[in-house]
Amino acid sequence: MQNFRYVGKNLFIEKLSIKNFLKKQKTPFYIYSENQIVTNFLKFKNTFKKTNPLICFAAKSNSNLNILRVLGKLGAGADVVSGGELLKALKAGIKAKKIVFSGVGKTEEELKIAINKNILLINCESESEAKLVNSLAKKLRKKVSIGFRLNPNIDAKTHKNISTGKAENKFGLSIKSFKIFLKKINSLKNINLDALSVHIGSQILNDAPFKKTLNVMSKLIKELRLNLKYVDLGGGFGINYTNKEKPINLNKYSKLVENFSKKLNCKIIFEPGRSIIGNTGLLISKVQFIKKGANKNFIILDAGMNDFMRPALYDAFHQIIPVSKNSAKTKGKIEFVGPICESTCKFGIYKNYQRINENDFIAITNVGAYGSSLSSNYNTRPLIAEILINKNKLRYIRKKQNLLKLISS
Numbered sequence: 001m002q003n004f005r006y007v008g009k010n011l012f013i014e015k016l017s018i019k020n021f022l023k024k025q026k027t028p029f030y031i032y033s034e035n036q037i038v039t040n041f042l043k044f045k046n047t048f049k050k051t052n053p054l055i056c057f058a059a060k061s062n063s064n065l066n067i068l069r070v071l072g073k074l075g076a077g078a079d080v081v082s083g084g085e086l087l088k089a090l091k092a093g094i095k096a097k098k099i100v101f102s103g104v105g106k107t108e109e110e111l112k113i114a115i116n117k118n119i120l121l122i123n124c125e126s127e128s129e130a131k132l133v134n135s136l137a138k139k140l141r142k143k144v145s146i147g148f149r150l151n152p153n154i155d156a157k158t159h160k161n162i163s164t165g166k167a168e169n170k171f172g173l174s175i176k177s178f179k180i181f182l183k184k185i186n187s188l189k190n191i192n193l194d195a196l197s198v199h200i201g202s203q204i205l206n207d208a209p210f211k212k213t214l215n216v217m218s219k220l221i222k223e224l225r226l227n228l229k230y231v232d233l234g235g236g237f238g239i240n241y242t243n244k245e246k247p248i249n250l251n252k253y254s255k256l257v258e259n260f261s262k263k264l265n266c267k268i269i270f271e272p273g274r275s276i277i278g279n280t281g282l283l284i285s286k287v288q289f290i291k292k293g294a295n296k297n298f299i300i301l302d303a304g305m306n307d308f309m310r311p312a313l314y315d316a317f318h319q320i321i322p323v324s325k326n327s328a329k330t331k332g333k334i335e336f337v338g339p340i341c342e343s344t345c346k347f348g349i350y351k352n353y354q355r356i357n358e359n360d361f362i363a364i365t366n367v368g369a370y371g372s373s374l375s376s377n378y379n380t381r382p383l384i385a386e387i388l389i390n391k392n393k394l395r396y397i398r399k400k401q402n403l404l405k406l407i408s409s
């Protein structure tokens, strides 16, 4: 996270002192570094430069319109999973021919939008979906490019809730079912099978499952003599949430992808989300109250699990750092918790943390991916502000939701 650092005792994001900014900005809020977004995207692009893939940013990881705009300007396409994300990507200026649509349960309404907008690929995940696309395309008098998402039955060795490529997961079609479907595809006159896609999971830190997937795809495409324009290799590239973890190193994998793309003569698509946006954001929160517990003190923040779900959903670790450092220590254990009426509304336990008082401010780190996009109005709490910073210029890319509007229904 090179764009977050301490200058003396104070936390800065790019050239902005959070402490100073807090004189006029109420907590909690998300703040992102634009330069870190650009750096991450260009680094990913550079890793695969010999393959020259289409990089479709996974909009589900952060669907803020301005963030999509920043990435769109850099040449990114979008991987979308709903009609809403599709329309947002277009609104952000991303061309339809750079948009791929994934998801196991696309509705007729969503598919019609995709067909009418002429997006690059609808990545179907079942035979029924492909048939529906065909019949809708026929009605709309179009020929539609589809991809088929395969389930390669590969263990991505990640948290079970974010693993998607094993046979037990609902995603994609097994190779066996795909082969059966392939025999019938010629009767579906309004679709073209232009791509295969895979996405085996998220927050994958080792390249072995990716290499395995590439082998499975390569064998299958050769065996079936498929003539594909694209192979969509999905996302899932992990980042380091702790100091001990290392982000995935994709250099070796990129060479394999380069060979794969040359041999099969097809364009590669990637769908990275977390690796582009994860380390770009902080969630700034205030210590509302401190309460003594039986064997630890509760540090009650004004940010809750509705603002940031990952710890509650996946027991995810996100380092919590002070906005202003001091050299004193708290005795014993403390637990950062939020105000929501759920026991899972908690953000981490620390020992020997620096002295912490009510009205102090902290930052929850690496919240750019699946932070704001997973947030909700649970407990009738408004969605919080999102701010994008470039050097010392800041932009409100989402205003805090209006409470009166929120209580209108």
Ligand code: LLP
Pocket (backbone or CB within 6 Å): 058, 061, 079, 102, 103, 162, 199, 201, 202, 203, 234, 235, 236, 237, 271, 272, 273, 274, 275, 310, 314, 369, 370, 374
């Ligand atoms: N493509 C498809 C089809 C996906 O389902 C996903 C993520 C991605 C790409 C992007 O994966 P990434 O590069 O971001 O790992 N909420 C969870 C993560 C869920 C991921 C869902 N699919 C979390 O906070 O860890």
